[in-house]
Amino acid sequence: MQVGPMGTGRIWHAQAPLYRVHRIDFHVVMLFTGGPVRHMIDFAEYEAHAGELLWIRPGQVHRFSPESEYRGTVLTMQPGFLPRATVEATGLYRYDLPPLLHPDAAPLAALTTALEQLRREYEDTTTLPLSLHTAVLRHSLTAFLLRLAHLAAGSARAARSAQPDPPGDTTFTLFRDAVERGFATNHSVSAYADALGYSRRTLVRAVRAATGETPxxxxxxxxxxxxxxxxAHTDLPIARVGAAVGFPDAANFSRFFHLHTEQTPAGFRAEVR
Structure with a gap:
């Protein structure tokens, strides 16, 4: 992990143009002290202001804005730095949670204090032996991420009109995780229902209650x-992109992509680059 200041002198991507689409394999949390900053995450544009945070997760694509001045503190973290129980408790892979967070004064103060403490521990490499230094970093990072995850979950609930989690939320969570693991090869609702031990009707009810969508x-x-x-991020031929998401036939992939985006794969690639 690393934590430090954002600013004009920071090198984000050593071997790639800064304002191209990038796909990361680590977590990035940016706490802004200035703004506004416009930042693209997974093809949605977000505008962050002072006192707000952006949380980008592994596998997501993002793009820096050349018109924005990035000021504040940035935390980057490889997925394997924390133990599995902490990863689950902090929701590090909850891709359904909003990336832009707007804390009120008290949560912001707590997050700022926790991040500053983490930064001090990160920079202090002489007080403790390396093994203890690493352990302290993990604990300090966990404290910060637990606060951050609580804020993200609260923002998601607010976006659902502050309603409690629906009765089928556990069913939906299992389905969501199964789709995340298997979407590249399995597009069948019935297959997911069978694998999870639910009837198709139960799965439909749970997913609709949680998202308003069908499975x-x-x-x-x-x-x-x-x-x-x-x-956006690779130079793979379109046929290989289709194969990577479960369409061995390039024509079928192009029809599917156009149906859902009203663009051809080639047209989308040209536009986003």
């Missing part, structure tokens, strides 16, 4: 997102 729409949206990521 099929949820799967298709995830497939389209991955296809867009690959088209």
């Amino acid at each position: 099929k729409a949820f799967i298709d949206k995830r497939v389209v997102l991955e296809a867009r990521r690959l088209l």
Whole structure:
């Protein structure tokens, strides 16, 4: 992990133009002290102001804005730095949670204090032996991420009109995680229902209660997102992009992509680059 200041002298990507689409394999949390900053994450534009945070997760694509001045503190973290129990408790892979967070004064103060403490521990490499220094960093990072995850979950609940989690939330969570693991090869609602031990009707009710969508729409949206990521970030031929998301036939992939985006894969790639 690393934590330090954002600013004009910071090198974000040593071997790539800063304002191209990038796909990361680590977590990035930016706490802003200035703004506004416009930043693209997974093809949605977000505008962050002083006192707000952006949380970008592994596998997502993002792009810096040449018109924005990035000021504040940035934390980057490889997925394997924390133990599995902490990863689960902090929701590090909850891709359904909003990336832009707007804390009130008290949560912001707590997050700022926790991040500053983490930064001090990160920079202090002489007080403790390396093993203890690493352990302290993990504990300090966990404290910060638990606060951050609580804020993100609260923002998600507010976006759902402050309603409690629906009765089928556990069913939906299992489905969501299964889709995340299997969307590249499995697009069948019935297959997911069978694998999870639910009837198709139960799965439909749970997904609709949690998202307002059908399970099929949820799967298709995830497939389209991955296809867009690959088209934007890689130079893979379109046929190989299609194969990577479960379409061995390039023509079928192009029809699917156009149905859901009203663009051809080639047209989307040209536009986003």
